Amino acid sequence: MNRIFSASSRLMRRLVFGGGRRQFSSSSPSYDTVAFLGLGNMGLPMAVNLATKSDYTVVAFDVSTDALNSAEKAGIRVAPSLEGIMDNPQTPPSMVITMLPSDAAVDSVMSILSSNAPPNTSFIDCSTVSPTTSRQWHDALAEKGCLFVDAPVSGGVKGAKDATLTFMVGSDSAKLAENWMIHCVLSYMGSRIIPCGGPGSGAAVKLCNNLALAAQMAGICEAMNLGEALGVDPNILSEVMNTSTAKSWSCEVNNPHPTVAAATKSPASKDYQGGFSTKLMLKDLQLAVGAGRNNQVALPIGCAISELYNMADLRGLGDKDFGVLLQFLRGK
Amino acid sequence: MNRIFSASSRLMRRLVFGGGRRQFSSSSPSYDTVAFLGLGNMGLPMAVNLATKSDYTVVAFDVSTDALNSAEKAGIRVAPSLEGIMDNPQTPPSMVITMLPSDAAVDSVMSILSSNAPPNTSFIDCSTVSPTTSRQWHDALAEKGCLFVDAPVSGGVKGAKDATLTFMVGSDSAKLAENWMIHCVLSYMGSRIIPCGGPGSGAAVKLCNNLALAAQMAGICEAMNLGEALGVDPNILSEVMNTSTAKSWSCEVNNPHPTVAAATKSPASKDYQGGFSTKLMLKDLQLAVGAGRNNQVALPIGCAISELYNMADLRGLGDKDFGVLLQFLRGK
Amino acid sequence: MNRIFSASSRLMRRLVFGGGRRQFSSSSPSYDTVAFLGLGNMGLPMAVNLATKSDYTVVAFDVSTDALNSAEKAGIRVAPSLEGIMDNPQTPPSMVITMLPSDAAVDSVMSILSSNAPPNTSFIDCSTVSPTTSRQWHDALAEKGCLFVDAPVSGGVKGAKDATLTFMVGSDSAKLAENWMIHCVLSYMGSRIIPCGGPGSGAAVKLCNNLALAAQMAGICEAMNLGEALGVDPNILSEVMNTSTAKSWSCEVNNPHPTVAAATKSPASKDYQGGFSTKLMLKDLQLAVGAGRNNQVALPIGCAISELYNMADLRGLGDKDFGVLLQFLRGK
């Protein structure tokens, strides 16, 4: 598992990078500014972690005034406008982090930023988007001498707040390897940085994992429903499955059955509050299905689950943990 | 996990049951005869284990003359006919084990045997059948003072040969608890005996586990196919998923991608030879879907996967490991 | 279309069969008694039509006392018990018509009746059941010198009341051809009698038609939903489809969109009251899917629609016209 770097030790980072950074900080202040765009449920706590725990100067922006106010309250410096970020004559950011809700938002923000980005700027996109979008921006920025990295995350809002996110990272491997600042910056916001391969591979791995996860959860939901209808105690059923081939995160950690979830206090025990929302799973499945379509990959089960989540969302379950599929299948 | 008895120690069994059994053996020889019906890929090695490793007298039968010949070659005593098993005046079996291919076969064999079974005979059905079938025979035999136990297995042909099967056991719990011979007999053929609850619950748990397993496998197949089409290295993809929420037996132990499977020499590395066959998974899914229908449980994903396996089977892939779904989805 | 006999003229029937029947009536009264079993929403009006419009003596039975009371109020003679029907020494029925809700009910009733049915009794099963069930009873009764005919209907409660049902008839063709009483009796209850082939073919054709119908309706529902979301006027959309390849009964006669249905006053215009219920379509789809499973036929779309109707039923939409799928898909 040597490809998985664990950012377990802040001390280690200080030893390896810290001094250097601080020296750079005085002599070449441009290394110290990081722009952070997108201050939603995920972006804001990530930006706060980076701003408060590191020595980087963080300049943030969001189209929502509310988000900007929240950021200022949290002590983060905000930019007057998106366009202004690159134009700042004193501290043009050496790195731009984006955490945006859609491919369209990434396209729109990157179009503006890339138009006047100085060479050697690094762009780290933590949004969950199509691998095609990631690759296109990687190629476009490479022409300008910039590096674009797709680095979508897992770990949810809790991971964002606790700085325990996992980053699935795709980019030009050689350039990524020599750009230590990227590892350094990400390690202030997460605990695992997983190189997945070339440009777009981070985005691809995230979609693939969540596609498999959705199928896993759907299977557990159907099994729990069937078992209960057949008179099997839900706790026994989940316990047996967890010692057998059906063992999985959706059965063991995030079991969608309220009775089983009571023991772990996972979302199903709290009317599916918290957790990974149906809406976000639907978004990821639609990205996966779209990627399948564009690449002639048949995804009949991914498609079928995507439509179930679509129907669950239309029925008002979009904000609940994606384990709520169990209830949706029961007609709730 | 105290409900899961591990039959790890033969010595322990000897200490606990062995003496008793041998004494019974001389004074009440009826305790010693076990009829074993169904000598297919699974049944034969199970019967061989029981006959050669225990002190029980095993009398076997199968409708196939070839199977009977194989059994005799393996040193197992065979009965002249199904009807003759209960009529034996000297050694009416105190226990009957069935390992049959379908609900219809179980119904047919049990109809004959139950008609003249003496009270206190135990019936252990290791076949994978509908929970309804199990419950019906449990009730019918209870009226005759007999105990019927549904005890389907997991572990495959290898587990049958190595006596490492897992038995998922459903029956009248009180009667099961006091009938130590059942535990004893099963422990000669498997390494785990899992009580799942009342009559039919063993059958139900097996179907639920395999339903969840099929969904999990389908998700991994689609994720591996999508990942490869998007340019991700299959080994990296599986490795990342195994550190994340998609971690599962189908990803880690039985990965359906030939490249990934090469490391573990699992079926996908050998053109899907060995493993759990598409045909058997299809059978289990159809039983699960049938149980869903009879109990008003919606199983849209189970149904969809069942049809995919149906199509794969129609295309001649029935004997390959169920991970061959990956190839089926690629149009192979 | 010469295989489709239209029972358009009562006069013609009188000319061809009527005199003969009346003569038989006096000399051999046994020709005149028809037993009718199953007096539900469909069976009762069918029995009433036969009893009041023909010269046959109709003796009816149902397990529900309410149904028997309704039948008596409608002037139909009821039998004291199911067993009593064949035992009547004076008028053993020469024909038995069954209109029952399930395969299990048909099996149960036929087991009783077939045990003491005199040779030459005709059994006409109008229930919608599995073709396998029909074939089994055909074969069992042929051994007793009786004819079993599967004759499921289309046309619904309205067709039953108006005697405009369509009968899809399967049986031994030669015997069916020479048994004019069957055609005669059916023509009092319906307006079309369609020979479909050998035993079970009537049941099979009914399931196939409804399988295709369900897919057609699902397609129209999705198309109407998509069209409206894209801003197309529902009336224009249905009108164009009705001049194009999507033209179908589900688009033209029973359009599931309330706005379109307003013009024809079809069920969707009345909150899906009346019409062919979701529950019955679900039953037919499950029979079709079961038949597919037993015959190694892949029915991925039939399965998927079956599960959608299952979910719609679980959500309380079972009694509404099956066009309510449009609303179910909208999250209603």
Added chain:
Amino acid sequence: MNRIFSASSRLMRRLVFGGGRRQFSSSSPSYDTVAFLGLGNMGLPMAVNLATKSDYTVVAFDVSTDALNSAEKAGIRVAPSLEGIMDNPQTPPSMVITMLPSDAAVDSVMSILSSNAPPNTSFIDCSTVSPTTSRQWHDALAEKGCLFVDAPVSGGVKGAKDATLTFMVGSDSAKLAENWMIHCVLSYMGSRIIPCGGPGSGAAVKLCNNLALAAQMAGICEAMNLGEALGVDPNILSEVMNTSTAKSWSCEVNNPHPTVAAATKSPASKDYQGGFSTKLMLKDLQLAVGAGRNNQVALPIGCAISELYNMADLRGLGDKDFGVLLQFLRGK
């Protein structure tokens, strides 16, 4: 059906438009030039019909040199480049017809053409594309004083050659009504022009119709397969369905069963040669599913069928009539 204009009479067109056009022809030749872009299987015969039967000057272009050569052989004047079409100082086209394979191709061609299109140019896009694409170009061109019309067709290559296509037309209704040249030009290539509503509604109606058609065909394929497995004569089954609620184009005109198709010599009788290809149906379904996703419309059945066609295409059946689904489901 007064919204459906039938272009049945060439004489009528001459009387209504012809003189006027010829007069315009001499005095203002610019009215007479129509650019035709996209000379594939559909585009070439459409362009030939327009060029040879009308008095318009047709100037054609395609990126394929082969297509250009074929066009020249057919007597059509070809432009030296796409860019050159609008730059022609003598005869800037008053109308541009596009018949292109994808949204991307339409975007690319329209980007070039729209950049220097003079006001009042009409753009008729006969490609099958997303309604969103159509609406975007409508709005973009309206700003330049031009009219964009989405006018996808049905009728296939045969309809294109015979000038019997159906055009489903969406645009600004008022402007469309006053622009008689559009009706005139289309009537040289088709026999039906169906106004579907505002911009994008032609594209939307085409997708909705084909979505419903795919479900219809899938239902007929599954019904024919099930019926045959149950021993029903395919001709009887299709005949009965055609007198019942399953009656449809896919059952009656384009039945996917070879035996049934023999009577009508439709594609299934010729190994699925000719007809509407699996690849094109897949494309339309993917557009429909994409439109569903962008508009929060659940299309579970459309999705499922789309994936079946995807798998059929991956298995090399892409060029066969979409009725080949019957064979795909059989494992062929």
